[in-house]
Amino acid sequence: MKLNCDMTMDLVALYQDGLASESTNEAVESHLETCARCREYYKSYRIAKPFQEEFLTVQEREFAEVAKRLRARKLWKRIFTCSYILASIAAMMVLWLRLQDEDEFDVYHVK
Numbered sequence: 001m002k003l004n005c006d007m008t009m010d011l012v013a014l015y016q017d018g019l020a021s022e023s024t025n026e027a028v029e030s031h032l033e034t035c036a037r038c039r040e041y042y043k044s045y046r047i048a049k050p051f052q053e054e055f056l057t058v059q060e061r062e063f064a065e066v067a068k069r070l071r072a073r074k075l076w077k078r079i080f081t082c083s084y085i086l087a088s089i090a091a092m093m094v095l096w097l098r099l100q101d102e103d104e105f106d107v108y109h110v111k
């Protein structure tokens, strides 16, 4: 399959994202080997692609914001859970140490 420059530039996005078929990949690659202009376009496309804020749509930005908040909330939940468990263990240890000293904790036996 022989591609012209317009077709190649249209297909570069699919090629880059790995969504093009094997024959399309080969056609794009063979055109990129011979055409400097399309190679430049492909390079600039590759640089622009990785998640840069200005390339995100409004919905994607909102989703990223929500995901960030959820991650933060999850982190705080974990911190709270760990603190709660540690505080419980500490309280049990204090109670256990006090129970070791029977005289101090002998509340059930009237003297």
Ligand SMILES: [Zn+2]
Binding pocket: 004, 005, 006, 008, 031, 035, 036, 037, 038, 039
């Ligand atoms: Zn070209």
